[in-house]
Amino acid sequence: MNPDQTAHVRAHVAAVSKLLLGNKIMNPGLMIMAGDSLDPHQRIAFGRTAVEAQVDLVYLEFAVGEDDVPVMTGITVMLPRDTVCYVSTGCRLSLVPGKARAVIVPQDGAQSHFKVLPGEIVQVRGRPVSLMAGCDRATAKLAMLVRDGVDVAGQVALRDHVPA
Numbered sequence: 001m002n003p004d005q006t007a008h009v010r011a012h013v014a015a016v017s018k019l020l021l022g023n024k025i026m027n028p029g030l031m032i033m034a035g036d037s038l039d040p041h042q043r044i045a046f047g048r049t050a051v052e053a054q055v056d057l058v059y060l061e062f063a064v065g066e067d068d069v070p071v072m073t074g075i076t077v078m079l080p081r082d083t084v085c086y087v088s089t090g091c092r093l094s095l096v097p098g099k100a101r102a103v104i105v106p107q108d109g110a111q112s113h114f115k116v117l118p119g120e121i122v123q124v125r126g127r128p129v130s131l132m133a134g135c136d137r138a139t140a141k142l143a144m145l146v147r148d149g150v151d152v153a154g155q156v157a158l159r160d161h162v163p164a
Helices: 003-021 041-053 131-148
Strands: 030-036 056-064 070-081 084-094 101-106 112-117 120-127
Touching: 003 056, 003 084, 003 131, 030 101, 041 056, 041 070, 041 084, 056 112, 056 120, 070 120, 084 112, 084 131, 101 131
Parallel strands: 030 056
Antiparallel strands: 056 070, 070 084, 084 101, 101 112, 112 120
């Protein structure tokens, strides 16, 4: 990725962090990462790393779209529990009316969603109320935060990793 693409992805990570955490400070035990879409082998490798580090992971998947601008194509959640890592792919954000923080919704058919706490991800039974409207609200809010920028200094440590 070139510097402009990296900055765009970084803006998404900051915006998603703000949507999921609100004003809470991220604690050890939780990590939000972004990069190219993961193939099954990469997902397994990330899952092993999550288990070894005992870190709940939100992975934002990107593909390069029109005009060479990265587009977020999905969210993968990895939850290491003991020696097993539960993986949910194809997730999206949902912002329920009256709530300050977004939740992560697995693919259609799942009867649960994920709530991000400062140091972990908790699976919650049931689907959020007004799911499609909530996903639309989250998409609009995310676009606004990416466009306008969001300050997460002191809340989330953003780091760039460029492969060698």
